[in-house]
Amino acid sequence: MKNYFELANKLVIRTEKSEGPICVISAPSAHEAREIMGSLQIDQHDFDSALDPDEISRLEIEPELTTMIWKVPKQVTVEEELHFDVASVGIFMQHASMTMLSADDSVSFPPKEFQGVASARDVLLKYLFVTTRHYLGHLKVIKQITAELESKISSSMENRYLLQMFALGESLTYYMTAIEGNRGVLLKLASKAKSLGFTEQQIDFLDDIIVENKQSSRQAQIYSSVLSGLMDARGSIINNNMNILLKNLTMINIVFLPLNLIASIGGMSEFSMMTQGVSWQVSYFLFSVAMLAIGWLTWFALSRTETQIHKKMTSGGR
Numbered sequence: 001m002k003n004y005f006e007l008a009n010k011l012v013i014r015t016e017k018s019e020g021p022i023c024v025i026s027a028p029s030a031h032e033a034r035e036i037m038g039s040l041q042i043d044q045h046d047f048d049s050a051l052d053p054d055e056i057s058r059l060e061i062e063p064e065l066t067t068m069i070w071k072v073p074k075q076v077t078v079e080e081e082l083h084f085d086v087a088s089v090g091i092f093m094q095h096a097s098m099t100m101l102s103a104d105d106s107v108s109f110p111p112k113e114f115q116g117v118a119s120a121r122d123v124l125l126k127y128l129f130v131t132t133r134h135y136l137g138h139l140k141v142i143k144q145i146t147a148e149l150e151s152k153i154s155s156s157m158e159n160r161y162l163l164q165m166f167a168l169g170e171s172l173t174y175y176m177t178a179i180e181g182n183r184g185v186l187l188k189l190a191s192k193a194k195s196l197g198f199t200e201q202q203i204d205f206l207d208d209i210i211v212e213n214k215q216s217s218r219q220a221q222i223y224s225s226v227l228s229g230l231m232d233a234r235g236s237i238i239n240n241n242m243n244i245l246l247k248n249l250t251m252i253n254i255v256f257l258p259l260n261l262i263a264s265i266g267g268m269s270e271f272s273m274m275t276q277g278v279s280w281q282v283s284y285f286l287f288s289v290a291m292l293a294i295g296w297l298t299w300f301a302l303s304r305t306e307t308q309i310h311k312k313m314t315s316g317g318r
Helices: 030-040 044-051 120-154 160-191 200-266 269-274 280-314
Strands: 002-008 011-015 022-026 058-061 066-073 086-094 097-102
Touching: 030 044, 030 097, 044 066, 044 086, 044 097, 058 160, 066 120, 066 160, 086 120, 086 160, 097 120, 120 160, 120 200, 160 200, 200 280
Parallel strands: 022 097
Antiparallel strands: 002 011, 002 022, 058 066, 066 086, 086 097
16 A cells, blocks of 8 residues: 655645655555566565565665665564564665555654654654654563563462563564664664765764664663563572472371371271260360361471471571
């Protein structure tokens, strides 16, 4: 699908004309693909790269055409796990016009973020700046989700929350790769800015974008390191919670083992013979008291033994 945009009152406005300086093509059909490659004089490789989410960011400068593959963050999908993924956008600059190619309709020009644009180069720089800021926004969301998962994992023994943390770690890896690839594009664009006709003001803005990109890269690396450590720690917490549960269940079983034996004996005729001449209410009351006493003594002995073993382990076996 093709959409044309023109510049009016320093804003990017959609137009029905097919002569706008900015053309955005999303999910092109086979006919549109042939038309694009013919009008821009690009080969099949460049066309496919613009639609490939796994393509690495790059910048190629030719006398009549500048080709840029730029990585942008995709919208978040909330299913069983949270996925933050990236997509590719192909940007083709030809004199005063710009064509943007993407696999979906993610390319847009909100008036609030695209103010004060007077040329296709201004729109390009604004788009690079907005998408770089978009990474920072997603990183903040990842930090908030990580904090929520921490509290849930601390009191849970399920793998669901741990798997969500693994998904976030994978997303951060994709983000770091995309941000670093974009950084190479920005540095190369800055080195060729004057020869491409960028003004001093545009070059200063490009330097600001490089700084924002560097901050995004540092934050992604920090969050990835923190999340990796948290996953190891939380995995240990889940195992520890499971061990505590199993320990408690084992203690309950040990306490009831002698009680089951005594109860079995008490249910035989020998017990009635041994308590002959004593009222059954009194005999069974004393029997119950004895069972409770034995159970409590067993639990006390196990707890005392566990405490002593724990002290020996914490003191290094001394």
